[in-house]
Amino acid sequence: MTTELLLQLLVSGLGMGFIFALIAVGLALIYGMMGIVNFAHGEFLMISMYATYYAFSLGHLDPVLTLPLVAAAMFVLGVFVYYVLVRRVINGSMHAQIFATFGLMIFLQAAAQFFFGADYYAVTGSLLSGVVLLGSVTLPMPQISAAIGATLTTLALYVVMFHTAPGRSLRAVSQDRIAALTLGVNADRMNALAWGLSAACVGIAGSLLANFYYVFPRVGGVFVLVAYVAVALGGFGSVGGALFGGLIIGVLQVLAGFYLPSTLKFVPVYLLYLVIVLVRPTGLLGRQ
């Protein structure tokens, strides 16, 4: 393998990795807050990709413009899902928690198939298409924008979490729910906020991803499984860890795709999940 090829793989791997990271960050946020894995997270991604696609093909709105709108709409969807569904199982058994979001996953996927059909769609010729040549390395614009978008989103999330009052309350609830309650934090509202932020993150990921990946009803399944691995890699519930995990996986799957048939490129990623949860359940960054 030449240095240039390696560099090329690294760049495209990191581009994808930022998308994985952004999806994983949303998952980790919710897991850290309330110990719930959102199995419908991939379907949130799918919805935002369809939104971006239809805005582009029907409304002739460029993904760059729709991105904030999609993020805002997804925030509302996340809050809605929290109040209508998640809130009812938050004190329930783990079974009930798993099946609630699992049911949502099945429902959204089937609904997408019903309304949009099983065909694959793609956004072509948006502002974010094309490539940039940097020396001998080709940098596809969509991937570059994904990297920039994911970085900015994570930074924004960081600012919200660590430098605003709601962010502090959010972290208080995630660290000690009862103590936060006694201090007058409205845990319910904080949970809703977490679901909103989580969905907004995945909405941004969907908008960016739609520039270089096909949209179809099951698209979420592929990404969300990988996002689970990223979350496990970073330590369940750690937002920073999820970002880091996403990047590692981005590179890993590109390298695996180079050596294996491309359909099998995620198999090493899945195996990595098993290794991590069995050998180092606190994740790469977590403390033992």
Next chain:
Amino acid sequence: MTNRLIATVHSSQFGARSWLMPTIVFASLTALVLLPFGLNGRPFELRLFTIIFLNAAMGQAWNILGGYAGQTSIGHAIFFGLGAYTSTLAGLELGLNPWLGAVLAMLVSALAGVLLGFPCFRLKGHYFVIATLVIAESIFLVFTEWNAVGAAIGLEIPIRPSSWLNFQFGRDKTPYYWIALAFATLVTVFVARLSSHRLGFILKAIRDDESAARSLGYSLQRYKTIAIAFSAGLIGFAGTFYAQYVLLIDPPTVLGAPISIAIALIPILGGIGTVSGPLLGAVVLTTLSEYSRAYFSGSGRNVDLMIYGALIMAIAAYRPAGLVSLFRRVRGLNAPESVPVDATAPAVPVTPTAAPAFERTAADPILCVRSVSRRFGGLQALDQVSFQVMRHEILGIVGPNGAGKSTLFGVMCGDIRPDSGSVKLEGMPLLGERSDTLARRGIVRTFQTPRPFLSMSFEENILVAALVRITDRREARREARARLAQVGLLDCADRPALGASTGQRKRLDIARALATNPTILLLDEPLGGVDPGSIPGVIELLQAIRAQGTTIVVIEHNLEALSGLADRLIAMALGTKIAEGAPADVMQDRRLVHAYLGAEVHAAA
């Protein structure tokens, strides 16, 4: 919500045992056997019923692992697919008869289950669910690429002359109906028997509380492995059946994630951990999907899945115990409030406590703890602690919070591994043994906060413990009732443990540990949370237990009560043993007073 789930699961163990149930079952089975003659070759209905039976059987099989053992798998397509591929490949490559292929398929699937469980049963909750998802997806992807198994194109089932012997019937699909019906019936009977069998009780105990089940001597890994072997093996047969039924298999139709989801949804919708749940779930889900397919043509445009999804959400939010809970009286919640037995029952009618039945000799150590140390980060929780437990004594361990009592307790019952030092039971080293092994060797603990198996009745709680050493159900039942009587809870035998008061739970915990017939009973604050009026009763009970020949080590904060109970006390502070001896001496010990009250108070006194 947890309570609602557990309450309903509980009620399922007590089906109507009158003549009515068998009659209904027999009549409906007869009707189902004869139904194909009435259908007169209508293919849609014939297929609908065949798939219902197949799904019911798979739902029951999933339930063994997911419902009874409590391990939620969203990867059962692995076993379905392996079953389909095994018999088909055995037919193609070796010319093996499909029935023999089915047996092979069951073995291969069961083995796959065991291999999957070996690493994954260590994972809890979501970690396990996601592990099954990623493993199933990996296997799906590998089969899609693997040319030896037909890759994405799949395999055609070798055509044989139509006959029952060949598991193939040409155009006539009726025999598949009967095979599926027989399969569903057998699996249902098997699971129903299992749920009242020793293994079923153990699995339910593990589902309810893994630590408590382990503390009684049950190896979690072993029983979960047995559960997945049965579950996967039965699904393997379903895979072979499906291959013979459709005659063409490829990765999406037998290994895809939707298969895993469909298998899990059946019992989830109907009712997890119940026998009737998967039957109900299979009828509802299969009818939904077959009719929506017929109505919307093709894959039904996934209308069935939309309704599934909505149903599952509704079930999770409003009826986590599944559809069966709509038809059953919810036992746990409708049961009468637990009577405060602590106040009403006479204090422990047991064997006389006056004279110990065993001669105690000072020089008969049964458990030797030598130079045990354990550090947690910067905290030296135990520092070179040594002592001996004498046979048939009651040894009390006291000390203020943070003295290291709980760590010491953890070391003795196998939950915490010390950094150095040794623990010997009758001269045999124990270190490194897990708590279930220690329990089987006679060291059994109770919990500071009692941990009854909440889906079971009082009696069943004890029964599970008795089944550790007594395999005969009737004898185990006698033992369970005897232990309940010993702790004064016999009149609550059939009540759900869910409704037990704190005092009752404490006694239940002790009775459960006793039913394993321990050599040494380790009690973690048996008086904590017990109202003062009931304390003499508990003390009397513990003395009676010792009188029967059980050695007792007890950690307790209530110094006054303990000094009246224990033969000897060990006082601890800051991870070290500071005093040991007769209660009166230890209680007077300056170091203990110092540790509890601080130097100044002591000086002032």
